[in-house]
Amino acid sequence: MHINLAHALVTALLIFATYWGLYKFGVLKQGEERRFNWKVVVAVALVVFVFNLIWPA
Secondary structure (H helix, E strand, C coil), X not given: CCCCHHHHHHHXXXXXXXXHHHHHXXXXXXXXXXXXXXXXXXXXXXXXXXXXXXXCC
C-alpha cells in the first residue's frame, strides 16, 4: 500500500480552506472550534467526496 503525498496535501489544504470558509460566512464562530457540529462534518465530507471524484487516489 502506498500513499499519494500530493493527494494528501491537497486534501489537507481543502479541509483548512473549508474551515476558513465556514468562519468567513459565519457558520462557525470563535470559541466553537472544540464543539461537535454536524454542519462542519457535512461540509468537510462533501468537499473531500467531490475532490476524490475529481482526483481519485
